[in-house]
Amino acid sequence: MxxxxxxxxxxxxxxxxxxxxxxxxxxxxxxxxxxVVNGRVECxxxxxxxxxxxxxxxxxxxxxxxxxHQVIVLWVVAVSxxxxxxxxxxxxxxxxxxxxRGAYDWILxxxxxxxxxxxxxxxxxxxxxRSLLDRSMLWVWVFPTLLLGxxxxxxxxxxxxxxxxxxxxxxxxxxxxxxxxxxCQYGDYCLDQSSFTRPFYASIAYSxxxxxxxxxxxxxxxxxxxxxxxxxxxxTLFLIAxxxxxxxxxxxxxxxxxxxxxxxxxxxxxxxxxxxAFGTQEKNQSSAVSH
Numbered sequence: 076m077x078x079x080x081x082x083x084x085x086x087x088x089x090x091x092x093x094x095x096x097x098x099x100x101x102x103x104x105x106x107x108x109x110x111v112v113n114g115r116v117e118c119x120x121x122x123x124x125x126x127x128x129x130x131x132x133x134x135x136x137x138x139x140x141x142x143x144h145q146v147i148v149l150w151v152v153a154v155s156x157x158x159x160x161x162x163x164x165x166x167x168x169x170x171x172x173x174x175x176r177g178a179y180d181w182i183l184x185x186x187x188x189x190x191x192x193x194x195x196x197x198x199x200x201x202x203x204x205r206s207l208l209d210r211s212m213l214w215v216w217v218f219p220t221l222l223l224g225x226x227x228x229x230x231x232x233x234x235x236x237x238x239x240x241x242x243x244x245x246x247x248x249x250x251x252x253x254x255x256x257x258x259c260q261y262g263d264y265c266l267d268q269s270s271f272t273r274p275f276y277a278s279i280a281y282s283x284x285x286x287x288x289x290x291x292x293x294x295x296x297x298x299x300x301x302x303x304x305x306x307x308x309x310x311t312l313f314l315i316a317x318x319x320x321x322x323x324x325x326x327x328x329x330x331x332x333x334x335x336x337x338x339x340x341x342x343x344x345x346x347x348x349x350x351x352a353f354g355t356q357e358k359n360q361s362s363a364v365s366h
Contacts, residue, residue, distance in 0.1 A: 141211035147199060147344075148215050148278045154340045155313065156191040157183055162316035165323065184261045189273045193280045200281035202309065202348070204288030205302055206355050212285035216278040219271075226271040227254055237264045299356070306352030313345025 160182055164175045182191050204212055227250050231243040240246050242263045244253035252258040254272050259265035321338045324331075 137211050140209050141214065144212050144215045145218060148196065148281050149274050151340055151344050152192055152196050152277045154337050155344060156195045158320045158341050159195065159316050160191045162319050187256055187268055189276055192273055192277050196277040196280035197284045200284035201288050202306055204285030205292065206306065206351050208289055208292055210289065213282050216282045219274040219278040223271045223275045226267065232265060233267055233270060234264065303352050303356045306348050306355065310345045310348030310352060313341050313348065317341040317345065
């Protein structure tokens with residue numbers, strides 16, 4: 076829009092959280108406000124206009140990023156760990172490994188420690204912590220911890236109609252054994268550990284490695300190329316795992332729409348890691364040029 080300045084005393088306007096100079100002007104049939112912002116002329120219609128202050132964006136960003144990291148811990152890790160584990164085991168089968176099914180069941184179902192989920196949360200917390208330096212990552216453990224604490228106190232089991240009383244917390248077994256030990260198993264139709272304990276472990280692992288990554292960031296800057304390679308390789312593995320698992324699932328059980336949110340989550344995380352790799356590399360190169 077071309078502003079044609081006309082007479083009128085200078086006035087003051089509140090624009091993007093800053094008070095700037097402004098004068099009335101006319102363009103065509105409608106009046107506009109001419110705002111001078113950092114030496115540049117900005118024209119807006121002469122009506123009641125709301126410009127979102129930059130302070131609002133900066134104040135809401137930590138909350139939005141906290142939600143994003145919470146989703147990564149509660150959903151992305153939960154969905155990606157089984158798919159990555161299955162793809163890894165299928166890859167090892169190419170070399171003649173026969174006990175693939177038993178290994179898969181033990182890693183994901185037959186123990187109360189969830190090693191695949193914890194390992195993935197540690198990896199993502201480290202990589203994203205070094206790349207984003209976002210301190211909201213340090214607090215993703217709060218919500219899962221509160222949920223687990225409530226379950227320990229008030230929930231014997233999520234599905235009491237299916238789980239026998241002998242396998243319920245505080246009734247047939249201790250609450251600690253039920254939520255942290257061998258008391259709650261998939262074979263007994265018990266989902267309490269996967270619903271409460273697993274997110275707790277993953278959130279602690281995610282926050283812990285992100286804390287270490289942020290604290291050691293000054294030294295990590297010297298390893299920018301390693302960081303780039305890690306993000307790129309892990310992102311590529313996520314994409315390959317999603318594609319391979321989708322092909323395998325369709326080959327065995329036919330197409331189901333339920334595959335889309337699951338495989339899409341893994342593929343989306345992989346694409347994000349790859350984009351983050353190139354974005355981090357570009358940022359590091361710009362910093363090197365400026366220095």
